[in-house]
Amino acid sequence: MTIAPTLRNYLSSENIQYDEIPHDPTMTSARTAEACHISGDRLAKGVVLRRDGGYMLAIVPASHHLKLPDLRTRLGEDIEMASETEINRIFADCAPGAVPATGRCYGLDLIVDDSIETQPEVYIEAGDHATLLRLTHAEFTRLTANVPHGRFSVHD
Template identity: 55%
Template structure:
């Protein structure tokens, strides 16, 4: 089991309590939730966005879909999905598609969907497609103290 070096250092520097859970490699966050027997609303995923000033990391449950039109109301009309090349540049120590939902350690502004705040515990990819990080809601909130919060996803 391995997590991205940037994330590992960030968690260690803040003395965060968490568990690592290995799982069979998957192609999507929803697939990870299913194979790991974790409710999809407790598996946080990150989506990189771009606006005129830079980048945002939107965090929402794996069981939900991003509503870009709602997010534009919170962040401004010029927000759009970042390209795969931009993602690779910002997350160089992560496998493609395994963005950890902890933007501060990568120098990103963060916006968290309000449904994440309701979960007592969270799981998320640690930078690859075979390792999950598990922590309490309190620890996750401590990692994202400067994050904005809003309602910009739709789930089952």
């Protein structure tokens, strides 16, 4: 498996330019950053949240963890982490757990942590556990245009 078809079609339709970075299979974003010799600050991970009967995607650096109380303060108390079953259903054309850090193509609202916005380039999962996509800062900004931003993560 390489780029998930839904993601590939979306990036193509939005004319988003990227480079594919193959790597040895990994099961966590921190291990992926290590395998690719990149800073975890530059690897965007998507965290799927259940909100108001639907779902949304919070995008944070792989070197950070989500501060759910901060998101609840900003977005309301009805926010919980989605289950693996829910995530696998939403990202049906991706390997289990390989969530691309862009949710629009999967019908999800986004919120982006400000700390990922400072990076000169950003890497995202391609929908498998062995491929990253490298985007310039400008392309990542286009991918996340017009979505809420804020500080809701902390460096590990």
